Amino acid sequence: MAQGTMDRQQSKAMNWEKVGQYGLISGISIIYVCLVGMVEAFHERDVVFEILTLGVALLVIISIGLGYVIASKTSGGQPGRALLGGIVGGLIASLLPVLLVLFSGPLNMRQMFVNASPNLNNILTFSQESQTTGLLMLVGLLVTLHLFGAAIYLLPHIPRRFIITGLSAILIIGMLQELLEVILARFAVMKPVADFLFARSGLSVSGTVVVFIVVGGLLAWWAAQGSSVQRRVTALPAPQRRALNWVTISISIILLLLLPQIVGSYISQILVLVGLFALMGLGLNIEIGLAGLLDLGFVGFYAIGAYIVAIFTSPTELGLSSTLAGAPTGESFTNFWVVIPLAVAV
Known part of the structure; x- marks a missing residue:
């Protein structure tokens, strides 16, 4: 009885350890994409023109994703826990990039991490003249995104599907702008569509809204009606x-x-x-693969090469070297280094 009461009390309590773990995972992931140079390299590419770059989109994806995970793993479906976990997880995650900005210069981290550059700091602080203002903006953004991810988890299935697919479509179409423009420009009737959807680099603001609503709406509709359509198809006569x-x-x-x-x-x-x-x-x-053993494939390829080399270099009557050299058996044989390229080619 007492043990059951204790278990219920523990289940009602917030699992702060997991919140901290996932917050650290989020912060480490953000630091990783920064230090390997992905954020700085991708920052040159717009997803939404002059609003969202691909480098910042990496931080958005990590933050929303980990906010969703925190809510799903620690809230037990309770809205208050989910939102609180998202806020706390966002604060913990923001600690690491803030420390990176503060100490990358004084510690001269570029000796080990060449991508810990002033340009990266400008990206993380949104090019603000005041570093404090930029860091506060960074913390606010990461906390908001983690909170948004937790809020998405609390939504019913259809609205959640709508938001996730809409945001994914914005990211994918924004990255594939050049290819899609080439395709649409081939047809005169589609050129106005391309001009509406895309700006000079990435999606336009109006195109972003339309892509989010149309793609998210279609996939949300399929999520709601797809099973019934499949049932009707299954119920058809053979x-x-x-x-x-x-x-x-x-x-x-x-x-x-x-x-x-x-x-x-x-x-x-x-x-x-x-x-x-x-x-x-x-x-x-x-x-x-069908042999079930990778080593067997290696042995097979080795055997083919070995037999070819043996045939072309053997001085015996079974070899081809004497015949190719025009000499009696045993008097001449092909050089090993001459045969190696032939074996590789075969």
Whole structure:
């Protein structure tokens, strides 16, 4: 009885240890992408023109994701716990980048971490003249994003799906601006769409809103209605299901045939290269993976090379070296170093 009461009291208490752990994970992740140079390198690329760069988007993704995780792991579904955990986790996470900005200069960290540069500090402090103001803005942003991630966790399934897919679409379409503009510019009717969606670099503000609403809304609708649509398709008679499958396959084949004309020659060449590498990967897996042992594949390749070298260098009657040299058996043989390139080529 007493043990059960104690367990219930522990379950009602906030798990601050986990909050601290996930907050540290978030802070370490932010520090990592900063020190490996990703934030500074990606900062040159806009996702939303003059509002959100890809470098800052990395911090946004980490903060929202860890805020969501903190709420899911520590709140037990209670809104107060989730939001409080998001705030505390954000404060803990912001501590590490703040320390990085404060001590990277005095400690001359660039001797070990070459990317701990003044430019990185400017990015983290939003180019504010006052470092204190910039750091307060950084802390406020990270706490807000962690809180936002925790709030997303508390939403019902459909609104949560809407927000997550909408934000993901903004990130993906903003990064693929050049490729999408090339595709849309091939058709005169789509050029106004491209001009509306994209700015000089990244999405325009109006395009960002439209992408968020349209993509998020469509996927949220599918999340709500997709299961019922699948049930209706499953309930169809067998002949109708087969006909529907053939129609789907036919449309897919037609789209694949038209894809080079739609995307243009440049993207088609990229897709061809991707397909070739995929085929090579499949071939490697078929030859090695199906054997169940990677070592067996290595031994097989080694054996092929070894036999080729042996045949071309052996001075015996079983070898080809004497024949190639035009000399009697045993009097001449091919040089080892001459045969190695041939074995590699085979």
